[in-house]
Amino acid sequence: MTSADTTADSLTWTPLTLEDVPALTALLNRVDQADDLGEPAEEAGTREWLTMPGRDLALDSLAVRQGEELVAVSLVDVHIALDRDGRARCQLLGAVDPVHRRRGLGTALFEHGERRAAELASERHPGTAAVFRASGGRDPEASAPAEGPLTGGADVRPLLERRGYRRARSWLAMTRELPGADLPAVDPDGARVSAPADTEREATRLAHLAAFADHWGSAPIGEERWTVLWSSHTARRELSTIAVGGEGTVLAYAIAMEDRPGVLHLALVGTRPEARGRGLARAVIARTLAAGARAGYASAELEVDAESLTGATRLYDALGFTREHVYATFEKPLD
Structure with missing residues (x-):
């Protein structure tokens, strides 16, 4: 059971399966459009993502459904090798449909993901330090209103900070015209x-x-x-x-x-x-x-x-x- 199980009687919580590829692709594209990510998904890529070696969907994933519609999802990925600092790297991945946010789904998915990641890290790297890692989305543009809504996936940051996550690294997305200079x-x-x-x-x-x-x-x-x-x-x-x-x-x-x-x-x-x-x-x-x-x-x-x-x-x-x-x-x- 999760802390959000009682938020709506119509919600069901089950692992992902490969039959979810079309529904998951549709969910990712709804999130992409709402959050202005510029990263549209396609079914071939979604299938590759779900069938990555070392991934057990029955244990490592959780899908939230309302009727036949997939409205939220999480997936845990614990690397088989330790990182540069000797830590087990536990990546938490997920998405919540914009119209179903602010209902506790994200919190419940993080709770499930962290529990499963801790179990898997202990199995693969017993006695080793581990770290949870999650994307904090894109920084607001300098011209964005200070009090405006966060886009680019950054609206997850308040949830991350409440759960004790802190910004660890920044990444630059860079582009170049072709052929260009x-x-x-x-x-x-x-x-x-x-x-x-x-x-x-x-x-x-x-x-x-x-x-x-x-x-x-x-x-x-x-x-x-x-x-x-x-x-x-x-x-x-x-x-x-x-x-x-x-x-x-x-x-x-x-x-x-x-x-x-x-x-x-x-x-x-x-x-x-x-x-x-x-x-x-x-x-x-x-x-x-x-x-x-x-x-x-x-x-x-x-x-x-x-x-x-x-x-x-x-x-x-x-x-x-x-x-x-x-x-x-x-x-x-x-x-």
Whole structure:
């Protein structure tokens, strides 16, 4: 039972199933439109999200229904590996239909999600410190009224703060027109710069593990989840780029996806620590942007840690990206 079970007799609380893909997609799109997120969902992506390796919908999800309509949902994702700081990372994901907010549903879903995340963290990482993590949405624009309603998913922040979550990190969403200004010529320093072949999937994953090992909150991604990302229906491998050194080692990479029509999303960009400072990140990004422009994309986008220890924000500024929005991650230690 949850604390919101008595708010309406017509509500039922059950786990998600794959049969919910159409209803969940519709819910996510209602939330996207109301919150001005600019992240429309489609059924193929929703199915990939629900079937991610390591996910048990019967235990890790909770759906709230009114009759046949899905009105709220939560999903727990506890990473199989510890993060950079040796913590179990417990991601809490969810959505509440705008017309059903302020009824206690969000609180009940967080209560369920935190209980399940604590159980799963204890199973996977016994005796290890853990942290709950949730999205705090997009910061209001400077021109927004001080007392106006929060948009961009930020209306969850009062609930997070009441539950003891605090802002832990900020992320910059950056965009660039394509083709845009000419990109500077880059010497790849002897590396081969090209689209990755399918046979280079694991070499690229290993490069990603090395590149992000020292980044805040990062935890190694396993082979199964990497394969899902690599082969996702939104993946654009021909527009992705890797820089390969001797013996086939991937030194730098830019993984491209198309989450919105006509927008090239640089989902992952990284360079092995030993290869930093050679211009390889600039080389792989430049090749991906040029390929995207030739393919007819109107713009490119990416997200970057506002406090990136590698100075990535300066690189993206130099390549013509501009800062569009700021998003927040909230955290709470698990007692």
